[in-house]
Each structure stands twice: as C-alpha cells, then as structure tokens.
Amino acid sequence: MRPTRERLGRNGFSLVELLIFLTLGTLVVGALYQVVRFQQRVYRSERATIERHDALRLASSVLASDIMEASGREGDFVALGPDSIVIRSPVGFGVVCDVDNSDKRIGLFDTAGRINVSAGDSLLVYHPNGWLVRAIQTVNPTGTASLSCPYTSGPALELTLRVDGSVTGVPVGAPVRAFHVYTYHLKQDRGSWWLARSDANSSDGDILDILVGPFSNDGTGLTFAYSDENDQPTTDPTQVARVDLSLVAVSGGYEERDTLTTSVRPRNQ
Amino acid sequence: MGLKLSGGIPKNKGFAIPAAIFVIVVVSLLALSGLYIAQNNADASTGIRRSWKAFNAANAGAARTLATWDRWRSGGLAPGESYDTGWRPLPDGSEYRGTVRRVDDNSDPVQMLFHVQTVGRPGPGITAQRSLVTMTRAVRTQGMCCDGAMKARGLLDIRGTGAGVKVNGLDVTPTAWAGRCSAPTADMPGIRIFEDADIVQSGNPVLDGAPAILEDATITDDDFTQFGELTYADLAAAADKQIPGGSVVDGPRPVVADGQCQVSSVNNWGDPVVPGSPCWDYLPIIHVNGDLKLTGDGIGQGVLLIDGDLQVIGEVEFYGVVIVQGHADFRGTTNLHGGLLVRNGISADSDSYLRGGTNIQYSSCSAARAMMQATVAKPLAGRYWFDVLE
Numbered sequence: 170m171r172p173t174r175e176r177l178g179r180n181g182f183s184l185v186e187l188l189i190f191l192t193l194g195t196l197v198v199g200a201l202y203q204v205v206r207f208q209q210r211v212y213r214s215e216r217a218t219i220e221r222h223d224a225l226r227l228a229s230s231v232l233a234s235d236i237m238e239a240s241g242r243e244g245d246f247v248a249l250g251p252d253s254i255v256i257r258s259p260v261g262f263g264v265v266c267d268v269d270n271s272d273k274r275i276g277l278f279d280t281a282g283r284i285n286v287s288a289g290d291s292l293l294v295y296h297p298n299g300w301l302v303r304a305i306q307t308v309n310p311t312g313t314a315s316l317s318c319p320y321t322s323g324p325a326l327e328l329t330l331r332v333d334g335s336v337t338g339v340p341v342g343a344p345v346r347a348f349h350v351y352t353y354h355l356k357q358d359r360g361s362w363w364l365a366r367s368d369a370n371s372s373d374g375d376i377l378d379i380l381v382g383p384f385s386n387d388g389t390g391l392t393f394a395y396s397d398e399n400d401q402p403t404t405d406p407t408q409v410a411r412v413d414l415s416l417v418a419v420s421g422g423y424e425e426r427d428t429l430t431t432s433v434r435p436r437n438q
Numbered sequence: 439m440g441l442k443l444s445g446g447i448p449k450n451k452g453f454a455i456p457a458a459i460f461v462i463v464v465v466s467l468l469a470l471s472g473l474y475i476a477q478n479n480a481d482a483s484t485g486i487r488r489s490w491k492a493f494n495a496a497n498a499g500a501a502r503t504l505a506t507w508d509r510w511r512s513g514g515l516a517p518g519e520s521y522d523t524g525w526r527p528l529p530d531g532s533e534y535r536g537t538v539r540r541v542d543d544n545s546d547p548v549q550m551l552f553h554v555q556t557v558g559r560p561g562p563g564i565t566a567q568r569s570l571v572t573m574t575r576a577v578r579t580q581g582m583c584c585d586g587a588m589k590a591r592g593l594l595d596i597r598g599t600g601a602g603v604k605v606n607g608l609d610v611t612p613t614a615w616a617g618r619c620s621a622p623t624a625d626m627p628g629i630r631i632f633e634d635a636d637i638v639q640s641g642n643p644v645l646d647g648a649p650a651i652l653e654d655a656t657i658t659d660d661d662f663t664q665f666g667e668l669t670y671a672d673l674a675a676a677a678d679k680q681i682p683g684g685s686v687v688d689g690p691r692p693v694v695a696d697g698q699c700q701v702s703s704v705n706n707w708g709d710p711v712v713p714g715s716p717c718w719d720y721l722p723i724i725h726v727n728g729d730l731k732l733t734g735d736g737i738g739q740g741v742l743l744i745d746g747d748l749q750v751i752g753e754v755e756f757y758g759v760v761i762v763q764g765h766a767d768f769r770g771t772t773n774l775h776g777g778l779l780v781r782n783g784i785s786a787d788s789d790s791y792l793r794g795g796t797n798i799q800y801s802s803c804s805a806a807r808a809m810m811q812a813t814v815a816k817p818l819a820g821r822y823w824f825d826v827l828e
Contacts, residue, residue, distance in 0.1 A: 208468040215475045319543045323518020342541035342551035436823040
C-alpha cells in the first residue's frame, strides 16, 4: 500500500522543524555544557576549599594537642624555631601500681595509647622529687618475679616495663607518660610542602611521617611564636606559656589559600 | 507549505519531553553533587566542632571536679576503689562524667593520689566523646593538732566557777568510740601557752595534763596558719561549709533523710555521737569568715576554722579541731574532744575566756580522725593533665 502525502507529513520532519530542533538542541546542549563546566569549577573549588580546611584543622589539632600537654618547666619543649618545633609528643599513658627497685621495673594499669620499645618511646615517671625521664628497655620482661597491683578491689596490672634507670621512690599511683621527641616542620614532597613529623632522636633525622598539607612554601605555611607567662616573646623553652600557631594551606598552584591562627596554652604549667 | 496536524497531541513525536527529562536529570545530578560537597564539608566541620566541644566539656569537668572536690566520697575510698559522678550538665549544654579512683597504696600519711578521668560529650545522646585524666593529690595537714588540749597566745582568763571548767591534756578516746581508734598515743599538756603569766585563774578550774600548763616560747603565728604543705587559707578555701562572719549558728545537728547523710545542709556538722550512723563518717571543714556565735544545743565534728572571734553560749559538743584566729569566749556548756588553738588575734592582745561549763579534753583519736578527712585537693606537681588517646 502506498503511503499518502498526509501520512508522510505526520510521521517525518520538515526542514524547518529540523532546523529549529538543531538550533534549540545546540542551545540546550551548549547551555548544559556551560552549566556542567561551571559545576565542575565549583566542585573543584569547593573540594579544594574542603581539603584546605581539613588540612588546617588536622594540622592544628595535631600540634595543639601536643603543645597543650607539654610542660615548659619540665623540659617538654626541646627546641623552639620560627617554622618548626621540637617537642616531647605524648604517645601513651599508664599508672604505676607496683615497683621493683632492684630490677628497675614498674607495673602499670590503666594503660592507653602506645608504649613501645621498638618505636623508641621513652617514659616520664612521676616522682615526688621531680619527674624521671627513663628509656624503656623491655616490655613484660620474662624470667622475673611478676609484679601485681596492691588493690584488694580495683584494677589489675596490665603491663610491666623495665627501664634504664632507678625507679626508687616512685610511689604507687604515679602517672607515667610515654613520649617520643618529634620535630614538626614543613617538608617538600612531590612538589608540595606538607606538615611532617621527624624523629628528633634519629641520627639521620630523616624518618618522616608526612601528616597533612599542602601548605604555603613562601615562609608563611607554618609559623610559631612563643610567649612567657607575662605574654612577652621568649626563646627559652622552659619559659613557654603560650604558643601562637599560624598555618596557611594552599591549593590550585598556591593561588588559593586559607589561613588559620590559634593560640595554645600548655596546661601543665 | 502545508502542515496539517490531526489526531491530537498523542500522535505528535517531538523531542521536548525527552530533552526536558534529560535536562532535569543532568541538573539534578549536578545539584546532588553540590549538595554532597556541602554535606561533606558540613559533616567534617560538625565532626571537628563536636570533638572540640567534647574536649572542652571534659576539660571543664576536670576543672570542676577539682574545684568542688568531694572530700567525703573520695576520703572514704580504699586504694583501688572508685566512684562515678554520673553525667553532669555544663552551662553550654555539653556534659561530663567523672570517675575518681584512689590509686595510692595508703603508705603516705600526708597525701592520697587520685586518678580522675573525665569524659566529655557535646550533649545528651551525642556519641562524640573525649577523655582526659587529671592526677590529683589530696593533701593532709601536718603539725596542726595537737600538742596540747589547748594552745594559745595572749591573755587567757579561766573562771572555774559555776558548772566548772576542765582542761585535760591526758589523751582520751571518746567513750562511744571504743574499738574505733588505736590506743591513745601520748598525753599532752592541758594548756600550752606562749607565756604562762598570761593565764588568770579564778574559782576552781580543773587543769590536767602532762603538764597541766606548759609555757612554750616557741609558739609563733605559723602555729596557727601553717600546717605542713597546707595553710589555714588553703583549708578555709576548701571548706565544706562556708559561714559568713557575724553568724549565729543555733544548734548544729546531723541531718539524715532516707538513710542518707544530707551533707548539703548548712547545719549538718556530722554525727560524732552515734558511731556507724549515716553522718558518722562526715567530718566537714567548717569555715567562718569572721566572728561566730554558737547557741542552742548542738553537736558536730570535723575542723572548725574561725577567722574572727568565737563565742559559745549554748550547749555544744564538738569532736575534732577548732582553730580561732581571734579570741575565744566559752561561756556556755562546751564539750570539746580533740584540740583547741586560739591565736588571740595577730597582736595577741585580746583576752580569751574559759568559763561556764567548759570541758576541753585532748583526744588524739578525735583530732586525728578529723584531720584525716581534712584534705585539700591539688593537681600533681609538674604534670597532672593528660589527654587520653584511647
């Protein structure tokens, strides 16, 4: 059966229809493309902003928590620099419940965090005459009489440590803080500058944890200022009562940047 | 050109609807991606903010626990034991919960060590939590009491008429306390005074001790204000009861409700008379910021600190240590078991009186029991604040 003219007209497109469709379609697709491009730019920008904010938050959290627990008078600030800080960073905690003076052992309960020989951690042990600094020699040494907590109703011993110095006079109930001396500074990696943590005890000084970034490399990426109890600038680690911390996170080839400044007061003064 | 439409819309096969749907889908996806970004940012920000709020709550809780040290509950803990404060609100809506554990081994007579762990959270039901440990010392006094039933500077007027005045330095354990104290340690002078010529006696007071009166030229102001590591001011600041100067206290009595000692009651000074009663172990530090007049019929125990003058008119039975920075005037019926220190003012130029029916009986047991509880909480030296990373 041969189609009639009317039937052809209903099922096909005229040239005008086609032109109108192509014009409108081009406009719609072009507009969509612009919208997608714009959204992509917004997405990238927002994502970069989020990453910069995250970097600032994380970096300030890491630094602030270490600084807050430090005690200047007790020697926790090892070295102060304008763009770096060397500090006893807390890594573990425990409470002494038994002491073996002759074998230089202490028994701990309520342990938390990391207390590790292989990681090179050291200990700060409370003593009525002043805090002791001790290196851990052995964790849970074998072949020795076991220690135990003296409490009839209370916590049990969790960990035994042998240390490198005397523990005579350490009372039951003394807190123990495991620490590691770290240097916080910016370190270049793959073309960007990152907050890094170096093992200050390492002879090559090159054991690095890249923590977070990137930060500005123009000298403003990480800066410290130190004040004493009278809010006067100080360079004496034993006098530090406030640390002003400034961080500048960057993205997009260092064109986009956000700054965070905060003041941290060590609690253990 | 003729375009003839017939049959209505259903037969028209244009692109409008598919194109519109496509556009809607694309725009929706873009909007969703934007929303996702915003949500991520908000989540990160909220997480950090909640974490810091929890940290601040834990920190504020630690400070508050130390500032409002519960001497009664902590003092009753054996080594290793603990108590839980439960969740407590802070003004900004956040909360903290403290666990106070005694961690020393009872070998140090001067102090106890406590591990105070406070957990903070932004609000009820919010899971974000941070935990802090504050190591705390509960420090006891040293040398506060007693080297005599009464230690005094300045003029002392003893009028042994009427019901009679007794001052006895021979160590006695209160009768009802039998078996609750170790044996008496050593007898003390009845009255230890800077200069015995400052004592004026009339009537027939009964003075006894080893000796009854001892002149001690070494007595200084510090004997009334410095007690080892602690000062009078430390004790006053940490007192359980703060009474305004010039107050008249009428018959303090133990207050018990539902079998519990109501320590918040201002006139509850513990119960020394009925051993084992709910307020038996409550030995408060009571500080009067000025003068105090005691009237009525009262009983109490603990450490009574008076910045100004003390006047006793009623019938008072007190077990523990009384320190008067001004002068004392006992003219009622007083039974003091423990020790009395009267500074007679800074210049020691005012008179103190023992008259009426005043009985001051040295009791090492009563004094020691009061001083065991009279602790002041202090943070551990050097480092006391620990952020616990679980």
